[in-house]
Each structure stands twice: as structure tokens, then as C-alpha cells.
Amino acid sequence: MGLSSRSAVAIHALTMLARWGERTLTSAEIADSLASNPVLVRRILGSLRDAGLVWATEGRGGGWSLARPAREITLYDAYRAVEAGPILSRHPHEPSSQCEVGRNIQALLEVEFQDAERAMEERLGRTTIAHLVQRTLDIERELALPTR
Template sequence: MVPSSSPTVVTRRCECSLTPARAHGPPRREGFERAVRQVVAGAAGVVECGSRLTVEQTATSLVAVCRRQESEMAGLSSRSAVAVHALAMLAHRRGGLLTSAEIADSLESNPVLVRRVLGRLRDAHLVRSVEGRAGGWSLARAPRDITLYDAYAAVEGERIFSGHSRPPSEACVVGRNIGALLDVEFQDAERALEERLGRTTIAALLQRILASDIEAKDR
């Protein structure tokens, strides 16, 4: 019998934190980029953080870092801005179809991210899609019937503000009292956001966009 070979292990001194966030906090962008460069450079995704890791173990760690980084890069303002941008473009098309690639060109963004956001807008019945070579995206409602809050609510699946990730210490006067007070403040802030974004429709925003463009050309 041929003895089975043990997993290939390549070790490298840790230059970025791939350990849980509770030990080192969220990964920095520089650390993330260094980790990616290590993989691309042929390090096989293996990093030593006080121990020897197999390719599979480190690949799992790197995926976690990538997901955290993606979450940071595509946070609240990014997803909401992409959604409103796409809705304004579709409103400007006046019932015609736009592809995700065309919307991505205007955003100078990744079509994959745009399709993900459009998918959430479709789930919220704000846009519809047509399959096929001549397909694309269009509004499912009149622009005057879609508010900025509709767009925000469609793409932001969680509250803007979240409480502590774990209960604070009851032994601390701040820790045992701050949670309930923060909840009230955060809820008031979110209600204010909902009220403000609910005032502006996609139709009104598009009018302002076009007026701004005319004004800029007249200067």
C-alpha cells in the first residue's frame, strides 16, 4: 500500500490577522490586501498565526476575511446609493430596458454587485427583469410611486444601528444601563431616516438630476 500523503503545509509568518475578531478586531484593508497578495504570489493561502495551517484551513480563514471586507466596502451607503442610482437610470429610460452592465458602466462598478442590488429591488417589487439576449431591467412602479426609503428598505436587510454584539458587564454602571438607552436613541434616529427618505420620490430626484445637468451646461 502507498501511504497517504499528509496535507501540504506551507508556513509563513503572520502579517495580517486571520484570527477571530474578538482577539484582534476587524481586519484592516492593508492586512486583507497582503493576505490576497500572499495567495496570488503562490503562498497557497497558508499563513502561520502561532500554528501550522493546511491549505484548506487557511482558505476558510481567507474567505471569512473576504466576506468581512466585502461587507465593509458595500455597507449601508453603498448598497442604498447603488439602488437609488439604478432606479433613477431606469426612470430616465421611461419604460425601456437597461442591462445590469449599462447600469454598472454609469456607476463605474462591478456588474455582479449591480445585479445583486437589482435582485433585491426585484424582490421588493420595485423593478422587473426580462430574460434573454434582448432582456434587461425596468421599473415595476411609476417613479412617482417609489421613494428613496423604498429603495433603502429593499436593499438594507438589517437595522442601521445595532447594539452590543454581546451583553455588557453587569458589574459596570455603564454596562448595565447603556443598552436600553442606546436602543431608544437608535430607534429615534432610524425613524427620522425613514421619514426623511420617504419625502423624496425617484421622479422628484430625477427632475433635480436633470435640472442640475442643464445648470452645469449653462455655466
């Protein structure tokens, strides 16, 4: 599996839900912020729900909310909820055993790819959704300051 935008969409949705706290948001409201389709957002939210990160209430006034405090949800939690398989694609088929590169490249790449994936997981695990909300608010405050 290669790279996709599912993680970015999931993190965006979680950050919105955290930002508005007690208020539930509809998939259409989240989709508006993403300039995306509500159906795509509902699919992502479904995966986040299955992972225990969000929950939904139905009916009038219903919508999506965080299932845990934002400080307890990392970017890696969001990534893991919506992405399947390794980050870096492996060979789609066995390389030629008649070539010295072909015989050895998969084992060599596996070590490199696993190290890179572990580094990414560790980095995403250090940042919480609460961090992103705070950084968003900080940036907005900075932009609102009058210039001299």
C-alpha cells in the first residue's frame, strides 16, 4: 500500500472535533472545512469510530464527537485507524534471483523501510490532537495581531 490522504483527512476531522469540544459536528461541516465530499468524510469517521477515537449520535442535533480526550489521541492513533499496510510499498512481485541486485534488494530494503516506518510512527506518536488544536489557536492569534 502506498501513501494516501486518509491520515490527513482523519487528523483534520479529529482536530475540528477537538476544537469545538462539546459541540457535535456533522460530516457535512467537517467536509466543508476540508473542501471535500461528506461521503468521504463519513468513511474516514467510520474508521475512526471503529478504532474508538470518535462516536456518533443520530437524529436531530446529532453528529460526531471525540470518544476520548484530545490529549489522549496521537497522530499515530489516527494514522493507524485509517491506513492499511506498510507506508512504503514493497516489490509487487519477486525480483529475479538471477541478478545479484534482485537476489538481495528485498532484504536490504526491508530493513531500511522498517526503520523509516518506525521513525514515522514514533514521531506521529509524540503529537496529540490537543497539540494541533493549541497550535491552530496560536497561529490564529498571531495572525490577528495588528502589524506595525
